[in-house]
Amino acid sequence: MTIYRWLKPLCLVYAVLFCILACSKKEDLTNYTLEGSLKKWQPLTLTFEGPQATENDSLNPFLDYSLLAHFYNENDTIPVHGYFAADGDAANTSAVSGNKWQVKFAPPAIGSWKFEAQFLQGKEIAVSVGKAFTKSNSLWKTSGDFEVAPVDSLAPGFYRTGKIAYVGKHYLEESETGIPFLKNGVGSPENFLGYFEFDGTFDNGGVPTPTLNKGLHEYSSHKKDWKWNDPTWNNREGKSLIGALNYMAKKKMNSLYFLVMNVKGDGDDVWPWIAPEIRTRYDISKLAQWEIVFTHMDRLGIAMNMFTQETENDTLLNNGELGVERKLFYKELVARFGHHLGVVWNLGEETNRSAEQLKQYASYIRQIDPYTHPIAVHNHVRVTGKRMEGRPLDPIKETFRPMLGYRDFEIPSLQMFDTSEVHTEIQKWRDLSAKKKRPWVVYLDEIGHWDIGVTTDTVTNNNYDMVMRSSLWGSLMSGGAGTSWYFGGLDTANNDMAAEDFRTRDQWWTISNHARSFFHDHLPFWEMQGHDELLSNKKAFCFAKKNEIYVVYLPKGESTDLEIGNGAFIIAFFDPKGGGKLYDMLNSGWEVSKPNSVTLSALDGKDTMDWVIVIKKK
Numbered sequence: 001m002t003i004y005r006w007l008k009p010l011c012l013v014y015a016v017l018f019c020i021l022a023c024s025k026k027e028d029l030t031n032y033t034l035e036g037s038l039k040k041w042q043p044l045t046l047t048f049e050g051p052q053a054t055e056n057d058s059l060n061p062f063l064d065y066s067l068l069a070h071f072y073n074e075n076d077t078i079p080v081h082g083y084f085a086a087d088g089d090a091a092n093t094s095a096v097s098g099n100k101w102q103v104k105f106a107p108p109a110i111g112s113w114k115f116e117a118q119f120l121q122g123k124e125i126a127v128s129v130g131k132a133f134t135k136s137n138s139l140w141k142t143s144g145d146f147e148v149a150p151v152d153s154l155a156p157g158f159y160r161t162g163k164i165a166y167v168g169k170h171y172l173e174e175s176e177t178g179i180p181f182l183k184n185g186v187g188s189p190e191n192f193l194g195y196f197e198f199d200g201t202f203d204n205g206g207v208p209t210p211t212l213n214k215g216l217h218e219y220s221s222h223k224k225d226w227k228w229n230d231p232t233w234n235n236r237e238g239k240s241l242i243g244a245l246n247y248m249a250k251k252k253m254n255s256l257y258f259l260v261m262n263v264k265g266d267g268d269d270v271w272p273w274i275a276p277e278i279r280t281r282y283d284i285s286k287l288a289q290w291e292i293v294f295t296h297m298d299r300l301g302i303a304m305n306m307f308t309q310e311t312e313n314d315t316l317l318n319n320g321e322l323g324v325e326r327k328l329f330y331k332e333l334v335a336r337f338g339h340h341l342g343v344v345w346n347l348g349e350e351t352n353r354s355a356e357q358l359k360q361y362a363s364y365i366r367q368i369d370p371y372t373h374p375i376a377v378h379n380h381v382r383v384t385g386k387r388m389e390g391r392p393l394d395p396i397k398e399t400f401r402p403m404l405g406y407r408d409f410e411i412p413s414l415q416m417f418d419t420s421e422v423h424t425e426i427q428k429w430r431d432l433s434a435k436k437k438r439p440w441v442v443y444l445d446e447i448g449h450w451d452i453g454v455t456t457d458t459v460t461n462n463n464y465d466m467v468m469r470s471s472l473w474g475s476l477m478s479g480g481a482g483t484s485w486y487f488g489g490l491d492t493a494n495n496d497m498a499a500e501d502f503r504t505r506d507q508w509w510t511i512s513n514h515a516r517s518f519f520h521d522h523l524p525f526w527e528m529q530g531h532d533e534l535l536s537n538k539k540a541f542c543f544a545k546k547n548e549i550y551v552v553y554l555p556k557g558e559s560t561d562l563e564i565g566n567g568a569f570i571i572a573f574f575d576p577k578g579g580g581k582l583y584d585m586l587n588s589g590w591e592v593s594k595p596n597s598v599t600l601s602a603l604d605g606k607d608t609m610d611w612v613i614v615i616k617k618k
Contacts, residue, residue, distance in 0.1 A: 032117075032142060040110050040151045041176065042159050043295075043339045046103045047088055050119055051139070054097035055086075055274050055281050059121075062282050063328055066125045069103045069117040078370045080105050081335040082117070084284065091233040091288035094199055096274075106339040106371070107148045108163065108175070114145040127327035129367055151176055157301035158341035164303055166374040166410045170430055170439045171481050171526050180526045183443060183482025184516045185255030185305060186248055188453070188496040189217065190349070191267030192258040193293075197237040199285040204276050206268030209498040216269060219244045221501040231296055233289050242296055247502055249300035251509035252516070255342070256297065257305040257445060257484040259349070260333065265312040267497060272332065279317065279325050282332055294340050303342030305413075305445070305484060308333070311350035311380070320353055322360045330361070334369045345369070346413055347377040355402030362408040376411035377403070378445055382418075400429060405436035411481075415446040419470040422447070423541060427478035427530045444475045444483040453488025453496065456504040464508055465577070469610055472515050473553045473576060477541035478530040485512065514579035522574075522582065522614060523551065536561040540600075550615040552600055556608055559601035566596065567617055573603040574612040582614065590615075 036044030046069065053061035067082030080103055087093055088100035107113060120137045122128070151160060158164070162176025171180035195201060196216040203215025212218070218240060225243030232238045248256065262268055263276045272290075274281045297304060308329070309316070317326040337343065347353070347361050362375045380395035400412045412429050416422050426442045433440035447453065447467065455462040475483055485508065487496045494504045502509075519525045524545065531544040537560035541553040547565030553576070554560060571590050572582040583603060590600050590613070600613050 032144070034144065034146060037149075037152070038107075038146060039149045039155070039159075040108070041106055041162050041341060042152070042155065043104050043106045044146070046082075046105070046115070046117065046144075047085070048082075048101045048103075048117065048119070048142070049099050050101040051121075052097070052099045053084060055284060056096075060280060062332065063124055063126050063280050063324070064121060065101075066120040066122075066128075067101050067103060067117065068120070069105070069115050071105055071107070071113055071115045073109060073111055073113050075109070078105075078108075080338075080370050081331060081368060083332065083335040084282075085288070086284045089288075090285040091292055092235075094234065094285040096284065104336075104339040106163070106341065108371075110148050110150050112145065113148055114143065116141065116143045124324055127324055127331055129327075129364075156299045158298045161301070163341040163371060164343075164374075166372070166441065168439060169526065170434075170441060170479055172374060172441055179520075181254075181303075181481070182476075182516050182519055182525075183255045183303065183305075183484070184253055184512050185257055185303070185445075185482065185484035186253050186502065187257040187445060187484030188487035189267075189499045190257065190259050190307070190310070190496060191262055191270050192217070192256065193260065193290065194262075194267050194269035195219070195238075195241050197234075197241070198289050199234075200274065200283045201269060201286065204263070204268040206262070207266045207497055211493040211498050212500070217241075217500060219500055221503065222247055225250075231292050233292050238289070238292065241293060244502060245293070245296055245300055245302060248509075249302060251502075251506070252513045253509055254301055254516075255303040255305050255482065255484060257307065257486075259307045259310060261309055261313070261316075261329070263313055263316055265310045272329070280328055287332075287336055291336060294337055298341050301342075303344065304337075304340060305344050305346060305376075305443075306333075306337075307346040307349050307378070309348045311348070311352055314348050314352055320357060322357070322364055326361070327364060330365050331368055334365065338369050338371055338373065343371070343373040344411060345373055345375050346411075347375065349378045350380045350415065351377050351399060352380075355399075358403065359406055359408070362406070366408040374410040374441065375408060376413040376443065377409070378413040379415055381415050381446075381450075396425065401432075404432055405438050407438070410438075411441045411443055413443050413445040416444065416471075417449065419447050419467070419474070422471050422480075423474035423478050423530075426475050426480040430479045430529075441481045442475075442479070444471060444480055446484070446486045447471045448486070448488065450496075451488050453486040454505060454508055455488065456494050457507045458504070464511060465610070467508075468511055468515075468576060469553070469555055472512055473612070474541065476515055476519060476525075477543040477551070477553050479528070479543070482516075483512075510579070511577055514576060517579070518574060518576075518612065523549065534563045548617050552613045552615070554600060554602070554611045554613060556602070556610050558607075559599060561597055561599050562615065563597050564615060565617070569598075569615050569617055571598075572614045572616075574614065576610055576612050 032048045061084040071078045082103035085100040085102040087095040087098035118141045119139045122137045161174040222243035223240040225246040226239040262270045274283045379399040528545045531542045540560045544550040572584045
């Protein structure tokens with residue numbers, strides 16, 4: 001009897017302790033791994049063991065589960081969405097099932113960080129942003145901490161210079177260095193990811209490309225550009241695509257324009273899902289392979305001008321509205337790829353969507369993107385005097401005017417049919433956005449008639465001189481923040497859809513980089529703006545910080561007067577096509593015509609060339 005008296009309460013104590021431990025096991029999980037260099041800007045990966053799932057489970061692992069981690073230090077709290085990762089190595093195993101769930105985080109500051117991660121279950125909970133959840137939704141919680149070391153000064157690409165960020169100015173900036181970012185981008189093929197060695201990738205009936213094998217890119221000529229320590233996947237696949245990126249970086253191209261979804265579009269060979277018609281189930285191994293490519297782009301310093309849809313399919317998801325399919329699409333892109341450092345989210349190529357819809361897309365992305373990557377949209381082409389398929393005569397105005405001043409929009413991605421309008425159009429939107437107190441970063445992302453663009457080196461009478469003058473220097477000399485160079489369609493083997501060998505435009509990459517290098521090496525361009533009113537010749541361009549430095553682009557065979565401020569100035573000439581050094585000249589190619597004015601002409605009478613002339617105060 002005495003023994004029973006003290007055994008009974010002891011059993012109750014044990015029972016209570018067991019219940020507490022059982023409950024805490026549900027609420028607290030410590031089984032996770034943390035991988036990464038733990039240096040500023042370099043991504044780390046948290047991998048958790050969660051419920052076993054497959055891509056096709058009746059309980060949708062992409063929609064009905066939600067993994068959210070909050071990273072915080074003494075200054076910031078950063079919420080980052082996670083994603084289903086199958087076996088955690090799907091890029092190499094092509095796994096469709098597993099119990100691994102991951103979060104990727106690119107730490108923007110050094111020092112002590114902590115995280116708290118929570119795993120939730122509920123109907124469409126993955127897209128239920130801002131809603132309150134009950135304890136019954138939570139399957140587990142866990143926490144941890146880590147230390148982040150300073151930037152590796154020897155790290156490659158963006159891992160040394162930091163995230164490309166919008167800072168309320170007309171140029172994006174490298175977050176670590178503060179240096180303005182001038183885009184010099186490869187703009188074709190738009191279906192760059194329609195690559196034969198990605199899982200689940202095939203030609204689904206897009207525009208015929210007879211020069212491609214089964215309608216997919218192989219980039220075989222760039223396999224020689226792959227290096228022994230470069231990444232691959234699944235038994236050393238991907239070498240030629242990685243090699244193509246290496247070639248771009250070697251030519252100092254720093255941005256790539258590509259679609260992540262072109263179902264029912266021109267290419268119809270790029271989508272993130274397990275099938276083009278199944279739009280809430282994601283292809284884990286394909287996306288893990290994309291991740292390898294995007295990580296290599298970060299290392300090379302190639303920004304991702306990521307187009308989320310195109311004109312032919314911008315009603316594919318929820319008939320163009322911000323519904324469950326579209327929200328999940330954005331959420332998966334942000335969760336899997338938002339940690340990359342050169343991302344621009346483009347809401348659509350040649351958009352047909354209304355301003356209200358575009359604003360809804362932009363605000364949703366901004367709400368779930370912890371890195372506040374800049375958001376862009378691309379306009380339909382303007383053809384003077386023609387109404388295209390019921391579209392407005394001025395789709396540029398129709399697209400961008402309602403977006404002026406909008407808090408979640410930063411980049412008009414311009415398409416210009418008439419390249420002679422590039423210079424004035426960029427100046428226009430730069431000025432209008434400044435008046436709205438939200439300066440835009442104006443990109444030129446497609447030029448000329450669809451079948452021309454930028455020709456190849458070998459085309460007789462290639463159009464490099466015209467494009468150099470009107471679009472390359474024409475955009476930069478009005479404060480444009482850079483260009484993606486579209487290939488056109490005349491050369492069926494090297495056009496926008498079929499381009500395989502980027503060396504076919506090797507000369508053009510050199511010419512375009514001369515301009516970017518000139519601006520970085522010789523100008524405080526972020527303090528300058530267009531001042532064509534200072535010139536007497538309307539064919540010339542002027543970019544200036546008045547009374548300190550003036551740059552004049554002078555087409556071949558032309559001369560112009562330039563109004564300048566008081567004081568002594570020095571002058572130098574630059575060959576925009578040949579590049580190289582500045583030619584410092586005191587008496588050749590200019591003369592004082594009247595007080596506060598100079599007459600500018602070709603250096604040493606070489607008027608068969610275009611010239612860039614720098615006039616700088618002593």
